Amino acid sequence: MKVLTVGGGGREHAAVEALFRSGAEIYAVMKNANPGIMTRSRKYRLTDEKNIEEICDFAKENGVELAYIGPEAPLSVGIVDALEGIGVRCAAPTEAAARIETSKTFMRELVRKYHIDGNLEFASFDNARDAEVYLKTVKHDVVVKPVGLTGGKGVKVQGEHLHSFQDVMEYINEIFDNGIGGAGVILEERAIGEEFTQMVFCDGKTALPMPLVQDHKRAYEGDVGPNTGGMGSYTDSNHLLPFVTAEEREAAMRIIRNVIDAMSKEGCPYRGPLYGQFMLTVNGPKIIEFNARFGDPEAMNVLPILESDFTDICCRMATGRLEDRVEFAEKATVCKYVVPKGYGVKSESGKEISVDEKGITDCGATVFYANVDIKDGKLITGTSRSIGIVGIADTIDEAELNCEKALQYVKSDFIFVRHDIGKKDLVQRRVEHMRQLRAV
Numbered sequence: 001m002k003v004l005t006v007g008g009g010g011r012e013h014a015a016v017e018a019l020f021r022s023g024a025e026i027y028a029v030m031k032n033a034n035p036g037i038m039t040r041s042r043k044y045r046l047t048d049e050k051n052i053e054e055i056c057d058f059a060k061e062n063g064v065e066l067a068y069i070g071p072e073a074p075l076s077v078g079i080v081d082a083l084e085g086i087g088v089r090c091a092a093p094t095e096a097a098a099r100i101e102t103s104k105t106f107m108r109e110l111v112r113k114y115h116i117d118g119n120l121e122f123a124s125f126d127n128a129r130d131a132e133v134y135l136k137t138v139k140h141d142v143v144v145k146p147v148g149l150t151g152g153k154g155v156k157v158q159g160e161h162l163h164s165f166q167d168v169m170e171y172i173n174e175i176f177d178n179g180i181g182g183a184g185v186i187l188e189e190r191a192i193g194e195e196f197t198q199m200v201f202c203d204g205k206t207a208l209p210m211p212l213v214q215d216h217k218r219a220y221e222g223d224v225g226p227n228t229g230g231m232g233s234y235t236d237s238n239h240l241l242p243f244v245t246a247e248e249r250e251a252a253m254r255i256i257r258n259v260i261d262a263m264s265k266e267g268c269p270y271r272g273p274l275y276g277q278f279m280l281t282v283n284g285p286k287i288i289e290f291n292a293r294f295g296d297p298e299a300m301n302v303l304p305i306l307e308s309d310f311t312d313i314c315c316r317m318a319t320g321r322l323e324d325r326v327e328f329a330e331k332a333t334v335c336k337y338v339v340p341k342g343y344g345v346k347s348e349s350g351k352e353i354s355v356d357e358k359g360i361t362d363c364g365a366t367v368f369y370a371n372v373d374i375k376d377g378k379l380i381t382g383t384s385r386s387i388g389i390v391g392i393a394d395t396i397d398e399a400e401l402n403c404e405k406a407l408q409y410v411k412s413d414f415i416f417v418r419h420d421i422g423k424k425d426l427v428q429r430r431v432e433h434m435r436q437l438r439a440v
Contacts, residue, residue, distance in 0.1 A: 146181025
């Protein structure tokens with residue numbers, strides 16, 4: 001099958017590898033020359049991933065039958081609507097369905113309208129003055145989010161990043177003054193617990209779960225520093241997490257299924273991978289956000305251990321014919337991102353980086369190229385995350401060790417890695433935190 005893929009990051013490279021394993025003939029569109037995707041593609045086009053007209057022309061020229069859209073930006077401008085308009089089925093949501101991510105207000109109001117569990121207290125504002133009036137009435141800490149897309153970097157938490165009322169208002173004013181995420185603000189109740197990701201395959205009606213993943217947003221070891229798009233993540237071999245029970249996972253799945261039902265009732269059925277980010281609290285899972293796509297880095301954890309045919313899954317998501325289950329290997333994974341120095345504040349981009357793929361593979365790990373480019377025959381870093389290294393083994397400890405061994409085969413003088421991801425001490429800290437919350 002001829003499959004169009006859109007996007008040039010680590011998430012898209014992982015998806016391309018899964019499509020390639022299942023026999024797809026890949027036609028890729030990306031803004032950067034991702035060498036992993038280029039290697040697997042029959043043809044590729046370098047262009048803006050929101051250039052709908054050029055992408056549709058590329059699809060028609062090559063007789064593409066199915067499309068997989070990786071990033072949120074093209075979804076937000078209706079690329080799926082355009083491709084389906086020329087007869088290309090899409091394993092991705094329409095512009096209306098993608099609002100589950102592109103408008104945080106839409107998501108919260110949908111959950112409230114249909115009385116779905118897991119919502120948090122929230123209020124949305126289109127000006128700073130009304131937000132200030134509201135803030136003076138609430139008795140809890142808040143999470144400040146731009147309403148629209150910010151690449152996973154726009155969230156600031158009172159008590160972590162913002163330490164006073166004045167700090168909160170300064171950030172709210174910054175959002176409005178600079179038009180961040182569409183110049184709207186949503187203030188959400190701060191939830192206390194441990195975050196986890198539940199992704200699903202969805203065909204508009206059915207939701208099939210992938211293994212649980214825990215991402216690490218903070219830039220530096222010990223969970224400190226600015227929020228990022230995600231420094232790394234891990235999964236366990238039983239597809240749960242050490243601090244999440246099967247019952248708590250099922251509660252998250254009920255929330256996801258109810259959201260999918262609600263979207264169908266709203267006339268915008270959801271098709272494609274759906275990412276649910278939850279905070280596990282003493283009162284069960286609470287919704288942090290939904291993304292209209294795979295998570296990044298979470299896709300790099302789950303797709304390498306997918307045993308079912310990914311091309312077939314995409315076809316079934318696109319046509320509303322998902323089967324009862326999908327199969328994943330009973331393996332643990334640990335992903336650590338190699339990022340440019342300064343990432344999260346001001347990246348030192350445009351630096352040469354080298355990757356020894358064979359050395360990485362020999363360590364029991366996999367490499368995924370992300371925000372890199374090829375210039376004058378050299379691999380060059382961009383401003384965002386550069387290379388994802390995923391260790392795979394029977395246990396989290398072994399997978400973390402494989403990941404660490406493989407990292408020595410990525411070389412540059414201008415890179416940084418958060419090494420504590422997946423290590424026993426950090427994982428145990430999550431377990432202990434939930435034990436203490438439950439005891440209280």
